[in-house]
Every structure is written in C-alpha cells, then in structure tokens.
Amino acid sequence: MKLAMIGFGQAGGKVVDRFLDYDDRTNSGIVRSAIAVNTAKADLMGLDRIPQENRVLIGQARVKGHGVGADNELGAEVAEEDIDEVQNAVDSIPTHEVDAFLVVAGMGGGTGSGGAPVLAKHLKRIYTIPVYGLGILPGTDEGGIYTLNAARSFQTFVREVDNLLVFDNDSWRSAGESVEGGYSQINEEIVRRFGVLFGAGEVQAGQEVAESVVDSSEIINTLSGGGVSTVGYASEEVDLTASSGGLLSKFTGGSGGGGDDGLDAANTTNRITSLVRKAALGRLTLPCEIDGAERALLVLSGPSDHLNRKGIERGRKWLEEETGSMEVRGGDYPREIPEVSASILLSGVTNVPRIKRLQQVAIEAQDNMEDIQAESEDNLEDLVQDDTEDLEPLF
Numbered sequence: 001m002k003l004a005m006i007g008f009g010q011a012g013g014k015v016v017d018r019f020l021d022y023d024d025r026t027n028s029g030i031v032r033s034a035i036a037v038n039t040a041k042a043d044l045m046g047l048d049r050i051p052q053e054n055r056v057l058i059g060q061a062r063v064k065g066h067g068v069g070a071d072n073e074l075g076a077e078v079a080e081e082d083i084d085e086v087q088n089a090v091d092s093i094p095t096h097e098v099d100a101f102l103v104v105a106g107m108g109g110g111t112g113s114g115g116a117p118v119l120a121k122h123l124k125r126i127y128t129i130p131v132y133g134l135g136i137l138p139g140t141d142e143g144g145i146y147t148l149n150a151a152r153s154f155q156t157f158v159r160e161v162d163n164l165l166v167f168d169n170d171s172w173r174s175a176g177e178s179v180e181g182g183y184s185q186i187n188e189e190i191v192r193r194f195g196v197l198f199g200a201g202e203v204q205a206g207q208e209v210a211e212s213v214v215d216s217s218e219i220i221n222t223l224s225g226g227g228v229s230t231v232g233y234a235s236e237e238v239d240l241t242a243s244s245g246g247l248l249s250k251f252t253g254g255s256g257g258g259g260d261d262g263l264d265a266a267n268t269t270n271r272i273t274s275l276v277r278k279a280a281l282g283r284l285t286l287p288c289e290i291d292g293a294e295r296a297l298l299v300l301s302g303p304s305d306h307l308n309r310k311g312i313e314r315g316r317k318w319l320e321e322e323t324g325s326m327e328v329r330g331g332d333y334p335r336e337i338p339e340v341s342a343s344i345l346l347s348g349v350t351n352v353p354r355i356k357r358l359q360q361v362a363i364e365a366q367d368n369m370e371d372i373q374a375e376s377e378d379n380l381e382d383l384v385q386d387d388t389e390d391l392e393p394l395f
C-alpha cells in the first residue's frame with residue numbers, strides 16, 4: 001500500500017528516513033511522500049533522505065529551534081500552535097494517490113510524544129483516508145520522565161489514530177551496544193518488519209502478480225476497528241539459483257552449508273507453517289499475548305515457487321486457533337529475493353502486560369516527581385529564609 005509518512009520528533013524523522021532508504025533498496029514503493037516535523041533544527045539537518053522542502057521546523061517562537069527537552073505538554077502545545085505550517089507541507093502530498101497516513105514518533109521524548117497525537121487528530125478531521133500511528137516505546141532503562149511521557153502519549157495517540165502500531169525499543173535493544181549503533185539496528189528492524197507488511201499488494205512493474213495477492217484493502221480492513229497492533233516476523237534463506245523447490249534451508253535443512261534438498265510441495269507447506277509459528281510466537285514489535293487479538297493478517301513473502309496456497313491456508317487456520325479470532329486474513333507477496341518470510345499483523349491486541357507495567361512505572365514516576373517538587377519548594381524556602389527572619393527582601 002502507498003503511505004504518506006510523517007515523522008514527528010527525532011526518532012520519527014529518522015525512522016521515516018530509513019523507510020525511504022528501504023523503499024529504494026527493495027523497490028517496494030510504499031512511501032509516496034515523506035515529511036519530517038521537529039522543534040529541533042539540528043535533528044532536521046541530520047536527516048539524509050527526506051527532501052529539504054519537506055522538513056518542517058515548528059515552535060521557533062517558543063524554543064528557538066532547540067527542541068522541547070522531553071516536555072511533551074510543550075510538544076503538544078507547539079504542534080497545535082504551528083499546525084498550519086505542518087499542513088502546508090501536507091498540502092503537497094497527492095492524497096488521492098495515498099492509501100493512508102502513517103505518523104511515526106518516539107513516545108518517550110517531548111516533540112514526537114506530544115505532537116504526533118495532535119497531528120493525527122488534525123489529519124483525521126480533514127482527510128477521509130485512514131490515519132495510522134507508529135509509536136515507539138522507550139527502553140525501561142531510559143528513566144521515569146520518558147516512561148511517564150510514553151504512558152501519557154500512548155493513551156492519547158491510540159485515541160486519535162485509526163490504529164496504533166507499536167514498536168517497543170525495550171525488547172530490541174541488545175546489551176552492550178552503543179545507543180546510536182543500537183538505534184540504527186533497531187531502525188533497520190522497524191523498517192523491515194513494517195516494510196514487508198505494507199509492501200504487500202504494492203506490485204511493481206515487472207514483478208509477478210501473486211496467486212492469492214494481499215491487497216491494501218486487506219491491510220486496511222485488518223487495521224480497521226482501531227486499537228493497538230503488533231507485528232511478528234520470521235524468515236528463512238533460500239537459494240534463488242536452485243531449481244523450483246530446491247530450498248537451502250538455514251533452520252531445517254540441517255546441512256548448514258547448503259545442498260539441494262529437493263523439496264516437494266509438502267516440504268514447502270511445512271516450512272511455511274513453521275515460519276508462521278515462529279513469527280507469531282517469537283519476538284513481536286510489541287510483546288503481548290496473541291490470544292484475544294481481534295484481527296490478523298498473514299503475509300508470506302518470497303520467490304513464488306517457494307510459496308503455496310496450502311501453506312497459507314494452514315498458517316491462517318493455526319492463527320485462528322491461537323488468537324481465537326474469526327478475522328484472519330492471509331495472502332502472498334512474491335518477491336525475487338533469496339528469502340521466504342512470514343509477517344503477521346495482529347490487530348486489536350488487549351492482553352499486553354508491557355503496557356500495564358509502563359503505566360505502573362509512569363504513575364510511580366509522576367508521584368515521585370510531585371513529592372520531589374513539593375519538597376524542593378519547602379527546602380528552597382528554608383534555604384532563602386534566614387533562621388531568625390531578621391532580613392527583609394528588597395521588594
């Protein structure tokens with residue numbers, strides 16, 4: 001499907017930048033337009049791919065291009081005040097060629113966390129196409145203010161978008177990595193997972209048309225009804241040069257070094273079902289219990305002779321049993337790449353312990369901050385006032 005992507009704040013801008021790069025590399029054609037909005041001039045300058053004229057600096061009167069310093073109430077205020085400047089950039093998007101908006105933001109900071117829900121609300125009021133959010137949760141080690149920001153932004157963002165796709169930095173940061181190095185890998189993971197999903201149905205010239213193609217309307221229907229979504233993904237390398245069915249499997253081939261294991265249809269089906277299980281039960285973009293998900297979409301992608309209808313049907317059935325949902329859609333997305341992958345969009349998930357923990361920590365942080373503020377007012381009063389109250393202020 002074709003998206004108009006708007007990155008709000010630093011993380012949002014960087015992720016949209018990476019989506020443009022992914023689009024070029026994979027010829028997926030999912031980013032019809034890309035815009036970055038920020039209160040920090042330096043962050044906008046640091047982007048690589050988003051065209052200069054689509055980089056919008058807001059809040060200059062208030063913060064002079066220096067960011068809002070993790071104050072998401074200020075982020076929201078500034079977004080509201082300068083929404084016309086953002087709209088000017090949005091005006092350049094040929095919305096008749098776009099299936100949906102995707103507003104991307106890190107939810108722990110100030111600009112994106114506060115501004116993205118404001119923009120989503122504004123877009124929904126003006127346009128009839130769906131407005132989705134891609135919200136990035138901060139790592140648990142980032143501290144109280146980031147957690148509090150994210151918890152408050154989450155509540156607001158979910159309410160203002162047609163569906164909130166969530167990516168949890170916490171489950172993806174590997175130990176020992178530098179923050180920057182870590183983010184570039186994490187961002188790669190984000191664009192790969194959501195890229196395969198949104199790329200389905202977006203057949204480019206010269207590409208094969210799928211036997212049971214995933215259409216953008218199926219993505220939209222899976223996301224309709226609102227709520228929170230998560231994405232699972234699993235892939236396996238295959239050998240493009242091998243004859244049909246000659247799959248070099250990393251996981252089940254056993255030989256490791258390759259060799260044509262002469263797969264037949266049954267093996268292809270089994271491989272697909274095992275990929276579907278791995279995708280659903282492995283690491284999700286937002287960890288949660290998949291039981292109770294309201295809707296799901298299964299996209300199988302890879303060379304067409306490694307995909308089959310039976311595999312998709314089995315995968316779909318299995319997902320129905322696991323989620324208890326009656327709305328599990330599925331289809332394929334043929335791509336001539338040496339990889340078969342299963343991508344699963346689980347929409348309307350509600351059993352998410354990670355969010356409950358985030359809210360608990362946020363409430364604790366909020367209480368602590370109030371205590372500290374009250375205490376510090378008393379302490380300052382003690383410090384300034386001389387003990388015998390002999391001194392008088394000037395005025």
Ligand SMILES: Nc1nc2c(ncn2[C@@H]2O[C@H](COP(=O)(O)OP(=O)(O)OP(=O)(O)O)[C@@H](O)[C@H]2O)c(=O)[nH]1
Nearest residue numbers: 009010011067068070106108109110111112138183
């Ligand atoms: N996945 C990912 N997360 C990021 C990246 N940069 C920052 N984050 C996360 O996003 C949160 C918000 O950070 P920023 O996007 O830098 O904040 P901002 O919206 O620009 O707001 P201010 O800097 O407060 O004005 C952080 O707490 C991190 O969890 C990134 O490149 N990738």
